[in-house]
Amino acid sequence: MSLFAPTTTGLATASVRARPSAFAGTFAALVFSATVVTACVALAVSAAKAPVSPKQAELYDVGVAFSNLTVYLAIFVIGQVMSLAVAQRGRESALLRAIGAEPKQIRRMVATEALWTSVLALPVGYGLGALLARVWFDGMAANGMVPDGMTLTVGLIPLFTTAGVLVVCSQLGGMIAAWRASRTRPSAALADSAVQGGGRAGRVRATAAVAFLVGAIGLSVAAGAGSVEDAASEIPVVLLAYLVAIGLAGPWIGRAATAVAAPLLRRYGGVAGELAIAGARARSRRLAAAITPIAMMTAFAVVQFVSLTGEMDWMAVFGTLLYAGFTGLVAANTLVMLTLERLREFSLLRTVGAEKRQVRAIVVAESAITALAGLGGGALAAIAVLAPLGQKVGTPLSGLPVWVWAAMLVSGTGLVLAAHCAPLARMLRVRPIDGVTRRST
Amino acid sequence: MDTVLELDQVSRSYGRGPHTVHALRDLDARLHARTLTAVVGPSGSGKSTFLQCAAGLDRPTSGTVRLAGREISAMRERELTRLRRGRIGFVFQSFNLLPALTVQENVLLPLRLDGERRDPARARRMLARVGLEGRAHARPGELSGGQQQRVAIARALITEPDIAFADEPTGSLDQGTASEVLGLLREAVSSHGATVVVTHDPTVAAQADRVLRLSQGRLVQDTAPRGAVRDAAEALA
Numbered sequence: 001m002s003l004f005a006p007t008t009t010g011l012a013t014a015s016v017r018a019r020p021s022a023f024a025g026t027f028a029a030l031v032f033s034a035t036v037v038t039a040c041v042a043l044a045v046s047a048a049k050a051p052v053s054p055k056q057a058e059l060y061d062v063g064v065a066f067s068n069l070t071v072y073l074a075i076f077v078i079g080q081v082m083s084l085a086v087a088q089r090g091r092e093s094a095l096l097r098a099i100g101a102e103p104k105q106i107r108r109m110v111a112t113e114a115l116w117t118s119v120l121a122l123p124v125g126y127g128l129g130a131l132l133a134r135v136w137f138d139g140m141a142a143n144g145m146v147p148d149g150m151t152l153t154v155g156l157i158p159l160f161t162t163a164g165v166l167v168v169c170s171q172l173g174g175m176i177a178a179w180r181a182s183r184t185r186p187s188a189a190l191a192d193s194a195v196q197g198g199g200r201a202g203r204v205r206a207t208a209a210v211a212f213l214v215g216a217i218g219l220s221v222a223a224g225a226g227s228v229e230d231a232a233s234e235i236p237v238v239l240l241a242y243l244v245a246i247g248l249a250g251p252w253i254g255r256a257a258t259a260v261a262a263p264l265l266r267r268y269g270g271v272a273g274e275l276a277i278a279g280a281r282a283r284s285r286r287l288a289a290a291i292t293p294i295a296m297m298t299a300f301a302v303v304q305f306v307s308l309t310g311e312m313d314w315m316a317v318f319g320t321l322l323y324a325g326f327t328g329l330v331a332a333n334t335l336v337m338l339t340l341e342r343l344r345e346f347s348l349l350r351t352v353g354a355e356k357r358q359v360r361a362i363v364v365a366e367s368a369i370t371a372l373a374g375l376g377g378g379a380l381a382a383i384a385v386l387a388p389l390g391q392k393v394g395t396p397l398s399g400l401p402v403w404v405w406a407a408m409l410v411s412g413t414g415l416v417l418a419a420h421c422a423p424l425a426r427m428l429r430v431r432p433i434d435g436v437t438r439r440s441t
Numbered sequence: 442m443d444t445v446l447e448l449d450q451v452s453r454s455y456g457r458g459p460h461t462v463h464a465l466r467d468l469d470a471r472l473h474a475r476t477l478t479a480v481v482g483p484s485g486s487g488k489s490t491f492l493q494c495a496a497g498l499d500r501p502t503s504g505t506v507r508l509a510g511r512e513i514s515a516m517r518e519r520e521l522t523r524l525r526r527g528r529i530g531f532v533f534q535s536f537n538l539l540p541a542l543t544v545q546e547n548v549l550l551p552l553r554l555d556g557e558r559r560d561p562a563r564a565r566r567m568l569a570r571v572g573l574e575g576r577a578h579a580r581p582g583e584l585s586g587g588q589q590q591r592v593a594i595a596r597a598l599i600t601e602p603d604i605a606f607a608d609e610p611t612g613s614l615d616q617g618t619a620s621e622v623l624g625l626l627r628e629a630v631s632s633h634g635a636t637v638v639v640t641h642d643p644t645v646a647a648q649a650d651r652v653l654r655l656s657q658g659r660l661v662q663d664t665a666p667r668g669a670v671r672d673a674a675e676a677l678a
Contacts, residue, residue, distance in 0.1 A: 195540040195541055195582070270556075271553040271554055271556075274546075274553070275539075275541075275542070278541045278542050278546065279541045281541070282540065282541035282580075283541065344536060345539060348536065348537070348539060349539070349550075349554075350522065351498065351525065351531055351533075352525075352526070352531070352550050352551055352554065352596070353522060353523070353525045353526025353527070353550075353551045353554050353555065354522070354526075354554050355519060355522045355523070355554075356518075356519075356522075358554060431498065431499065432498060433493055433498045433499070436533060436536060
């Protein structure tokens with residue numbers, strides 16, 4: 001059957017309408033991914049077309065390395081956001097199941113929606129990517145880094161690469177998430193007493209987490225045994241393997257962070273602290289969805305800053321800004337998605353008598369737990385990669401001054417807090433009684 | 442009798458111009474302590490708006506609402522929230538409980554939000570009153586619909602409010618469970634202030650001390666079924 005079967009397209013449209021915030025979050029993540037992939041591939045392609053010279057060869061290598069890494073990151077990010085968006089719509093798909101939709105139809109609905117979102121995100125991301133490539137190129141030109149005879153042409157290759165990454169990743173991510181969604185019993189997901197993202201993390205998830213952890217350790221041992229150049233180019237891959245392990249182990253990392261933060265929050269956080277602890281414990285899957293992008297942002301920031309201690313040329317600084325910007329935006333986007341789904345919960349609290357500032361205090365306390373888990377997990381991943389490999393590639397971990405660590409901690413926590421609380425102003429303007437009865441945002 | 446709730450010429454309209462919807466029109470009502478009042482009427486008659494204005498969840502377009510002598514229709518949001526927390530209880534048709542909290546934590550929530558210390562003994566006494574001894578540490582997901590409604594009633598009454606509002610509290614329950622829940626709301630009336638139930642269910646209305654019937658935003662009938670039965674019984678004796 002065609003992917004565009006009228007019923008499926010109809011279901012997908014209805015599903016987008018039911019939870020516009022989940023759609024907007026996916027769209028934003030796809031646009032960010034498309035932007036960085038387009039920019040990096042455009043640069044690599046332009047360098048390839050330039051007359052051969054040592055400078056040209058070096059730039060081409062850098063462009064290819066950037067392109068590879070952004071594609072890997074995009075796969076990771078899109079898979080994450082798709083799985084969150086599908087999980088947030090658990091109620092709607094359970095309702096569809098209850099009225100007779102087959103699991104197959106749910107999966108096709110997700111696939112259709114993912115495809116349309118990619119199609120819409122592609123031109124926006126491509127346009128922004130072309131702009132970013134121009135800024136990058138002009139910056140290099142200003143620093144005399146552009147090889148003779150090289151011009152920037154964005155063209156079709158970045159477009160096709162980006163389209164491929166977007167469509168393939170969103171389809172794969174959607175398929176995995178929809179498979180999980182279509183297995184849950186409709187009755188369980190429909191119950192009003194169900195916790196959003198409270199499903200128990202299973203044995204498959206734990207096994208996969210351990211497998212990726214072992215794989216990451218294996219990769220770093222192999223990189224340690226190889227040449228210096230190979231080690232340098234493998235660092236991001238090893239880091240991603242650790243991050244996938246963190247993503248999978250998210251519910252357990254969240255639980256550990258909650259246990260660590262609990263005594264302090266109980267002591268100084270009052271009722272908001274208590275509610276945050278209870279919420280973090282119950283919603284471990286959602287907490288995992290928040291932890292992963294923050295860990296990604298932190299890990300890449302640490303690795304980039306450490307590499308800057310080796311050589312701080314224009315290219316390295318730009319790379320750091322690119323990755324920090326991209327991963328930071330993705331993390332913020334995820335946190336906004338996670339807050340937006342909780343209108344009913346906040347409204348119920350308010351009808352019971354919670355003041356607006358108390359609701360804010362709960363979200364702030366939760367941000368503390370999320371930041372602890374995400375920043376901690378990310379820093380550990382970066383340390384796990386750089387402790388054995390940093391020395392080898394000439395940028396040991398010890399080269400990073402304490403103030404940089406402190407600055408990352410402060411700005412990371414600030415970002416988590418700001419993004420988590422950003423939608424609150426609007427959500428707290430909704431009358432509590434309307435929020436309790438409204439199903440979604 | 443003590444007047445707990447006083448609505449004076451309350452109107453509530455939505456929108457402007459030719460599309461204005463008048464949800465309540467010049468409604469006057471006085472509700473007394475230790476009475477169970479049922480608000481009935483067809484869908485769109487203004488029942489929910491009545492409840493929201495009376496409970497300070499919505500502001501009337503004109504007119505005044507007084508709760509225990511204080512005018513709530515002019516209160517600011519923060520003051521209203523504090524009032525809700527201490528003097529008003531709520532029970533909704535569904536989604537009353539925070540799924541992440543245990544039964545006991547849900548029941549104690551209004552007190553905790555008010556800055557009081559955790560008092561498990563008080564929660565246990567309240568849970569015993571609604572017939573849920575021993576379920577203090579269960580989560581809402583482990584309870585039946587009727588049990589969840591009982592927890593909601595326990596939470597509504599734990600602050601010993603002046604008035605408790607219930608919006609279709611039996612709407613999603615079977616008949617047996619519904620009458621148990623209603624029984625609890627009736628019992629509550631004897632110990633605290635007033636209870637107001639918005640309902641479609643004629644059996645609920647039949648158990649009330651007083652029935653306010655709304656139609657197109659106006660109060661069209663004000664009867665006292667239980668009082669009437671009692672009067673008849675006294676006349677016969």
